[in-house]
Amino acid sequence: MDLVSMAGDTLYTIAGMGWKMLWALVLGFAISGAVQAFVPKRRMAQVMGDDGPASLARAGFFGAISSSCSYAAAAMSRSVFLRGAHVTAALAFMIAATNLVVELGFVLWSLMGWQFVVAEFVGGVVLIAIMALLMKAFGPIAAFERVRASESDDQADDAGDVPSPLSLDGWRTAAARFAMDWSMIWKDIVIGIVVAGTIAVWVPQSFWQAVFLSSGDGVSWLQMIENALVGPLVAVVSFVCSVGNVPMAAALFNGGISFGGALAFIYGDLIVIPMLLVYRRYYGTKLAAQLGVLLYVAMVLTGFLIDVVFTLAGWAPDAAATGVGSMEFFKLDYTFWLNLVFGxxxxxxxxxxxxxxxAHCAHHGH
Structure with a gap:
């Protein structure tokens, strides 16, 4: 392939990734703006105000139905946190919004088979549970509380000064929050898409396959451990996030990477470099680093555990028998109509x- 063709493929891939993510970004940031404008802090505290099982279950449910990409999920997670949700519940919301959503299941089914759909959704619940345990044992919860206390996020609404969702002024407020969320991280989103599209075209799959330990026929325990450890790290440097990381995961799995390693790679969309930069902007450098490490450990443990369970039960798919296609970005499908509507x-x-x-724009300080 000559340089001109590769450059064209790069531009096509970059545009395609942006096209696939567009509607989810708009929906996610719109929900984030509505939460900030219409949901009183005291109500959020009632629904997700602690780190108990019921609160985490509600956070997971709300995250799953928000159907967002990782960038929008981070924005919504921050919104519910600032409105009174426990930080662990807010993180559960973010994990669910990226790993328990319907569109991810459709892409996984088409590229990697039903086993990955089941494993992704079961693993998403396991990931939330492990994250919650790690947060309770090691998490910087007090530091997150200090971040919330430092935010001047319209404290007056605790006294009942919340606009009605039926009023035009209320939607102006929600729209202002929508625009501010975009203005805060649009550069990180663009960087992520550009780098991901460039890597997808210019870096051969053989390079990524060489990074993962392979045991030849079958999968060894050592390969399960190493692949689960390396999977999220490859995701970090690949910059590929949201549903866009599934085609790369499919190619890696087809090349011999373990079932759990591919899952851990998919989970890694929450710690890609642009996402870490978003966390840094929201919470500061130290908390972003701690959050990244905690999520990484949870992803590794989840990928390994799901791999063990599915392998022992005989449910792990055979890569050779798994059809790995390529994602066709531009066609008259649900993405087209959703982008039209949400555009x-x-x-x-x-x-x-x-x-x-x-005055609505004054409260963002990170």
Whole structure:
């Protein structure tokens, strides 16, 4: 392949990744803006105000139905945290919003088979549980509370000063929050998409396959451990996030990477470098680093445990028998119609944000 063709493929892949993510980004940031504008802190504290099983279950449910990409999930997680949710519940919300969503299941089924769909959703629940245990044992919960206390996120709404979702002024406020979330991290999103598209075209799959230990026929315990350890790290440096990491995971699995290693790679979308930069902007450098390490450990343990269970039960798929296709970015499918609808929604919110009082923009300090 000549340089001109590779450059064209790179631009196509970058545009395709952005196209696939567009509707989810708009939906995620719209929900984030609505949560910030309409949900009183005291209500969020009632629903997700602790790190108990019921609170985590509710956080997981709300995250799953939010159907967002990782960037939007991070924004929504921060929103519910600032509105009174326990930090562990907010993180459970973020994990669910990226690993328990319907569109991810569709992509996994088409590229990697039903076993990966089941493993992804079961593993998402396990990932939340392990994260919660790690947060309770080692998490910097007090430091997160100090971050929340330092935010001037419209404390007046605790006294009942929350706009109605039926009022135009309320939606102007929500639109202003929508626009501010975009303005805070759009550069990180663009960088992530550009780097991911470039790597997908220019870095051969043989390079990634060489990074993972292979035991030839079958999968050894050592390979399970090493692949689970390396999977999220490869995701970190690949910059591939959200649903966009599934095609790469499929190619890696087809090349001999273990079942758990491929799963751990998919989970790694929450600790890719652009996401770590988003955490840094939201919570500061130290907390972003601690959060990244904690999520990494949870991903490794989850990938390994799911690999062991599925292998022992005989459910782990055979890579040779798994059809690995390629994602066709631009076609007349659900993505087209959702982008059309949410493109209009996004433009409408952006227009409303221009009418919002400037005071609404004063609360973001990270």
């Amino acid at each position: 209009v929604v996004g433009l409408g919110l952006w227009y409303l944000s221009r009418q919002a009082p400037a």
